[in-house]
Amino acid sequence: MQKYDVVVVGAGPAGCSAAVTCASLGMEVLLLYRKKKEARKPCGGVLPWITTEIIEDIFDEALPSRVMNNPQELGLYYVPPSGRNESGRVRNYRIHYIVREKFDAWLIDITASAGVEVLTETRAIALEGNSPITVHAKRHSGEEMSFQAEYLVGADGVSSMVRRSLSLESAADFLIVGQQLWSNRRHSDLEDNFYGFFRGDISIAYSYAIPKGDDILIGTGVRPRQTPHAFDALDRFKEWLVDDFNFDDSTMLKKETWAIPFGYFIPGTGNTLLVGDAAGLCNPLSGEGIRLGIESGEAAGSAISKAKEGNDLLQYYIREVDGIARMVLDLHKFVVTSTDESRQEFVRQELTRGII
Numbered sequence: 001m002q003k004y005d006v007v008v009v010g011a012g013p014a015g016c017s018a019a020v021t022c023a024s025l026g027m028e029v030l031l032l033y034r035k036k037k038e039a040r041k042p043c044g045g046v047l048p049w050i051t052t053e054i055i056e057d058i059f060d061e062a063l064p065s066r067v068m069n070n071p072q073e074l075g076l077y078y079v080p081p082s083g084r085n086e087s088g089r090v091r092n093y094r095i096h097y098i099v100r101e102k103f104d105a106w107l108i109d110i111t112a113s114a115g116v117e118v119l120t121e122t123r124a125i126a127l128e129g130n131s132p133i134t135v136h137a138k139r140h141s142g143e144e145m146s147f148q149a150e151y152l153v154g155a156d157g158v159s160s161m162v163r164r165s166l167s168l169e170s171a172a173d174f175l176i177v178g179q180q181l182w183s184n185r186r187h188s189d190l191e192d193n194f195y196g197f198f199r200g201d202i203s204i205a206y207s208y209a210i211p212k213g214d215d216i217l218i219g220t221g222v223r224p225r226q227t228p229h230a231f232d233a234l235d236r237f238k239e240w241l242v243d244d245f246n247f248d249d250s251t252m253l254k255k256e257t258w259a260i261p262f263g264y265f266i267p268g269t270g271n272t273l274l275v276g277d278a279a280g281l282c283n284p285l286s287g288e289g290i291r292l293g294i295e296s297g298e299a300a301g302s303a304i305s306k307a308k309e310g311n312d313l314l315q316y317y318i319r320e321v322d323g324i325a326r327m328v329l330d331l332h333k334f335v336v337t338s339t340d341e342s343r344q345e346f347v348r349q350e351l352t353r354g355i356i
């Protein structure tokens with residue numbers, strides 16, 4: 001059985017960040033990814049501007065133009081429950097806009113060049129022991145393999161198998177996100193912005209519209225078993241877009257549902273850390289999780305390096321991610337206690353920010 005300092009399960013932004021950090025600190029690292037590189041992932045593809053600096057710090061490379069979307073940059077535009085009349089673009093705010101599959105593939109390439117052994121099409125299926133940990137995996141071909149690691153990082157997303165295997169599932173909750181891609185956005189009043197819409201009868205959290213070239217992606221987040229269900233909520237949202245933004249609803253190109261974590265932080269246990277969505281670190285109001293995944297991945301790598309020097313792994317990790325974990329939990333509280341009045345006030349404050 002091959003032995004590693006660290007096995008990372010999942011090669012999304014969080015897993016790549018954890019793996020690169022561990023490798024740069026001199027550790028032998030294996031990264032397991034159940035899919036092919038460039039596998040499709042439902043995602044809006046928007047990144048707050050600061051993310052590029054974080055990426056450059058951790059991955060030592062700038063975001064290349066080949067991973068950028070069309071357009072490459074977006075503004076941020078909020079629409080309150082009262083509708084378009086009191087909506088507007090947030091001043092001096094810009095967002096990077098990436099193609100998610102290309103972005104993730106780029107991170108995997110950097111991770112492999114940093115000395116991490118990357119096994120794609122290899123799914124972790126079971127865990128055994130704590131120190132060392134044995135990870136059993138299955139390749140797409142059907143071949144079964146096992147690896148031994150001193151430390152394990154669960155970076156395997158919202159329905160993390162690592163989290164489930166460690167019986168840490170009870171606090172994990174999620175929002176279902178429904179997305180539809182529509183054609184002909186040029187006929188509507190929707191410009192090059194990430195549009196955030198807030199109305200409680202559609203979503204407890206958020207609805208969004210994002211241009212994709214001449215098409216437009218719309219989405220909304222709902223609680224499991226909520227009425228309206230994801231696609232009924234999307235129908236309501238679409239009607240709002242038709243009424244307020246001349247949205248052209250003649251041709252839908254695609255629809256899908258996925259999930260995001262909703263208001264928990266589960267750091268891990270024993271010699272295993274959870275990062276990114278697996279840990280619950282995703283903004284429950286906006287669905288932004290790529291940056292939080294990258295930051296928590298780096299924190300996990302640093303914590304493992306400190307643990308090798310005798311520090312307490314979990315304590316160090318929890319301290320490192322305290323800021324983002326608190327933000328997630330505070331925003332969750334805001335989301336679950338919001339009324340349309342408080343959503344209206346939230347948008348008003350965001351739009352007047354910076355106006356003296």
Ligand SMILES: Cc1cc2nc3c(=O)[nH]c(=O)nc-3n(C[C@H](O)[C@H](O)[C@H](O)COP(=O)(O)OP(=O)(O)OC[C@H]3O[C@@H](n4cnc5c(N)ncnc54)[C@H](O)[C@@H]3O)c2cc1C
Binds near residue numbers: 033125157276
């Ligand atoms: C519809 C939608 C739109 C979104 N839009 C945005 C956005 O615009 N901007 C933003 O910042 N965030 C967005 N998010 C959130 C963002 O996608 C996640 O927060 C982010 O991907 C978390 O990164 P991660 O590395 O933790 O997990 P993931 O990106 O989910 O990566 C986990 C990886 O692990 C792999 N994996 C799972 N199980 C195993 C296993 N057993 N063995 C091996 N590999 C495994 C999976 O295939 C997956 O590739 C969106 C989410 C959704 C659902």
